[in-house]
Amino acid sequence: MVTLTINNQKITAEDGMTIMEAARQNNIYIPNLCYLPDVHQIGACRICVVEVEGAKNLQASCITQVAEGMVVHTNTDRVRKVRKILYELMLSDHSQDCLTCTRNLSCEFQALGKLLGVEDSRFEGERSPFQVDASVAITRDMTKCILCRRCVTVCNEVQGVGAISPQNRGFKTEIGPAMNLPLGKVNCAMCGQCTVVCPVGALKETNSVGDVWEALHDPKKFTVVQVAPAVRVALGEEFGLPAGSRITGKMVAALRRLGFDRVFDTNFAADLTIMEEGTEFLNRVKNALTGKSAVLPMITSCSPGWIKYIEHNYYNLLDHLSTCKSPHCMLGALIKSFYAESINVQPQDMYTVSVMPCTAKKFEIQREEMKNGGYKNVDAVITTRELAQMIKSAGIDFQELPDEEFDNPLGLSTGAADIFGLTGGVMEAALRTVYELVTGRELPFEGLHVTPIVGLEQIKTATIKFTDVLPEYSFLEGVEVKVAVTSGLAGAKILLDQLAEGESPYHFIEVMGCPSGCIMGGGQPRSSDPDVRRKRMAGLYTEDESKVYRKSHENPYIISLYENYLGEPNSHKAHELLHTHYVPRGKFNELTDEDFVVELDEFTKRRIARTTRQEAKIPPVPVKTEQESVSARILELEAENKKLKSELQDTQETVEIMKLVLSKYTKQS
């Protein structure tokens, strides 16, 4: 422990703590911008500078550690002036299109300006060139970037992807892929974690709200929406409710009021996934145990960011992936086939929308594989954030909405489906069904929660032993199934490296692309609550426990779907609609011609045109006449002369001093 003084207040702090952390613990707030607790503390923006007695320069409090007897001032005249100047300098190279920016009123940079009391922007000068690069999932608008580098840390260190890094130097610095390549042509997993941490409007999901409104307003379109599990424990945050608040019923009501003809639940397809993936797993294990060829471990395939990651980086391991499409694409395929037939609507007249906690799902629906009969399984994906924007813009008072139910038959789900939204959930859901299918008994864990794989750690493992199995599964008698669960692509890398080395002890692996799973997905509300993960997780477990059915195979609509339409799990029909294959892409996208770059939307194009026109209006630097340039040269030389004279004077003074010292020294000796 060390004792220090902050703003005349004596406090104690733990060794190794930063000034920022020590201050916060004592309810002193130091303004900051690039700081992300535990993730990104590099002192890039310098907004958090404080005065430390005895130090010549101001210190960035997010990286300066406390020391015994340190005296810190966080709010002096000097500190306040410096913060304002720093802010204004950043502002001078910022596009300042605030009123028409998606982050207007939710922008950390804007909020900081208000906090600091900045009322003027004194610096005018060159601006970074206008560059907007849009992939199907993520849009980079570099006129808004303030170079805080949060995205760089998240992409490189948290996710281990490294699609973006700082390029060039000084004023020309830009955060982006190598050699100006567009995001849609590189190894970006489209996980969108960068869009969650971006404090401004520089990194964001590629907007699909316009397309969805258009479909909703088109009387010829039959619009069907579905919602992923993780959305229901986060959407409330956009309306002022605490993280993890369960607002499923209000969300359904809101979607109806937006004008969707049917409101279905991706959860239904999560139950379906368990039937398909569980069966696939049992078949693989059976083949392996009966001497046939089988690729194990099998790895889950629900997370499209994870899929893109493995397609780029470990494309020779693609056989390990389950062939199941992700749940929302399964449901999309069913809506345009099974459901369309049952209500006698042509698939071309349908428009399917998925509300997802994810940006990578925007990429996934553009894949050639996610089509059946020439129709896209899902026509548009909007993030949780985009849905909130639509609800607000439609004038719906969210908090006052009644609770409503999803439409059937594709809206009923079990508790197993709810936990698909968090790390360990898919595995737990699969085990609940697989164990019971094989043994005829319930999974032997309290509350059906497989405790070793519950929690937010990077990698979790469990072993399930099958004993007293039913006769048709006799090949599993006494077999120990080893499972592993990871979330975040850095964790996936660890498990895949192990697999590539031939040392993976597991039979079944669950991977979710975002740390903690979909609850912390790239399309979720940006939260400043340090406990947001746990709260959203708790929300999903409560949702699970509140369900009548807790196991996917008990879902009555799933049972009847198989009886009346699909036949049995992994049937020919199921394969056609619900399964897929994968594309080797290569680290540099070199193994495929496919790219995911999109044309800029009309709004952005207009902005570019406007900016270019403004630039053209700036009068060119007037050409100097010969006389002018001569006089300018004279002035230049005079300045140089003055400078040299003062240097000479300095040197002469130094010589005098040295002479004096010398004479003193001579006298003494």
Add this chain to the structure above:
Amino acid sequence: MSAAIPKEALSQEEKERAYAQIANVVKQYKHKKDSLVQILHLAQEIYGHLPLELQQFIAKEMNIPLSQVSGVVSFYSFFSTVPRGRHTIRVCLGTACYVRGGKKIVEHLQNKLQVELGGTTEDGNFTFEVARCIGACGLAPALMIDDTVYKQVNVNKLDKILEQY
């Protein structure tokens, strides 16, 4: 830095040899921390410049993201992603050389070689750059061609110097 070879001058065989040499360099250095700059430096010496393809090769060999390699390449002005001339001329425009007429030398070279700053002559002989002080202020105005420093250059001397290359 030794004389760089323009890319088009490399045959397929030479290219393969260069890549093998670079692979060797990476093998030698990749376990040392922060060795990327050194590897890129040697790779440019071997290959002449650092095009995307070569950056990808280095990223793959080192098992680091391409965006990081490109970030370092684009940070340092001595790295080039486009083919460079056989020789590099760097005219010093530090204060002393500037005052003593460095700018005139730049202008003269631009006219004579018909090349913009940072560009390479059509025949691939020279890449033309400026430097911010090469530490030869007493010899101003100075310029460097490859590793050789030429002192107190003037327009007449310059033509003679260039003839040697």
